[in-house]
Amino acid sequence: MTVAVGLASPISVDKDLAGVWTPAIGFNQARRRIKALTQRYVTVEHLGDRLADLPHQFRHPQPRRWNSVNWAAISPAQVNGIALDTFCAILLGTINTEAPIRGYTQASRQYLEHFYPQMAEFVGGTVDTAGVIRPGLWEREEKRHTPVLTMLYHRLSGERPHPVPHSARPYTPRENPRTDLYRHGLHRIATEYGAACLYLWMMAYTTGPLQAALGELLIDEINHMTKFWGFGRWAYPNSGLGMMVGTLTHAMVKKWRQPQLQGSLIHTLRRMTAELAWEQWSLSHRLTFLYAFDQVMRVLWQWERSLTPAYLTELFGPHPAHG
Numbered sequence: 001m002t003v004a005v006g007l008a009s010p011i012s013v014d015k016d017l018a019g020v021w022t023p024a025i026g027f028n029q030a031r032r033r034i035k036a037l038t039q040r041y042v043t044v045e046h047l048g049d050r051l052a053d054l055p056h057q058f059r060h061p062q063p064r065r066w067n068s069v070n071w072a073a074i075s076p077a078q079v080n081g082i083a084l085d086t087f088c089a090i091l092l093g094t095i096n097t098e099a100p101i102r103g104y105t106q107a108s109r110q111y112l113e114h115f116y117p118q119m120a121e122f123v124g125g126t127v128d129t130a131g132v133i134r135p136g137l138w139e140r141e142e143k144r145h146t147p148v149l150t151m152l153y154h155r156l157s158g159e160r161p162h163p164v165p166h167s168a169r170p171y172t173p174r175e176n177p178r179t180d181l182y183r184h185g186l187h188r189i190a191t192e193y194g195a196a197c198l199y200l201w202m203m204a205y206t207t208g209p210l211q212a213a214l215g216e217l218l219i220d221e222i223n224h225m226t227k228f229w230g231f232g233r234w235a236y237p238n239s240g241l242g243m244m245v246g247t248l249t250h251a252m253v254k255k256w257r258q259p260q261l262q263g264s265l266i267h268t269l270r271r272m273t274a275e276l277a278w279e280q281w282s283l284s285h286r287l288t289f290l291y292a293f294d295q296v297m298r299v300l301w302q303w304e305r306s307l308t309p310a311y312l313t314e315l316f317g318p319h320p321a322h323g
């Protein structure tokens, strides 16, 4: 972080991770900052690197080391362009959504273990009849998020958050285990993508150590999103856009017919918007949020073209036949 010298406030008109930090962040400036953040954190090269890292992590799982953050210097003055109480309400929503990570990882492990034991271990670790013996890398990295978000909330609001964590939807085998896994995988990719876009968007309205802390969360979410997406392309070589849209539509239609059914994407979307205090957002914030989703998705689609069958075989080996 650049430390300004002199009498001026150290965070005014300063360089930060999203470009230039000025006292009032409006619509256009937020858009520019989102674009700069995407160019900094979500490049085709970076996504390629994160996927190429996966086979290595299967063999030697090591959590990514975080860059240093000056935690003690985090303060409300590092939020701009959004009301502090709205920002804190969003933070509380992220705390509620990130937990309970153990529940999420174990459900994912169960969907995966029959078909892809290495990936099952990456997300859910090693288990025996008594439970988890060694947590997976995904869990070890995600586990860092809730305490950090709790600390940010405390620093900004002066109060301890009162989280209301969800109960993770347990493993629910339905039709065909391959289809169940596909649907579950799409869901996981969507939540990692949503989390990445949200942290990126929050970085556009923050600076200094607060922004740097969110940056670490962002890097983790991009890493997981990329690994899940790329592995999914290898695991489902015939899944084109049509299959993806079909599965999503199926999940949504089911929800309309059975409104009590948990776990559909509509359910998740509704829960997320309620959780993130969407009703407190201004139109400008909603639009910049959608802009962040669009910016990140553009890079994902561009990167997706590099995931040729030959390349995926080189990374993960020939695809096992599963009938």
Ligand SMILES: [Fe+2]
Binding pocket: 098, 142, 145, 195, 221
């Ligand atoms: Fe997370």
Ligand SMILES: [Fe+2]
Binding pocket: 142, 191, 192, 195, 221, 224
């Ligand atoms: Fe995540």
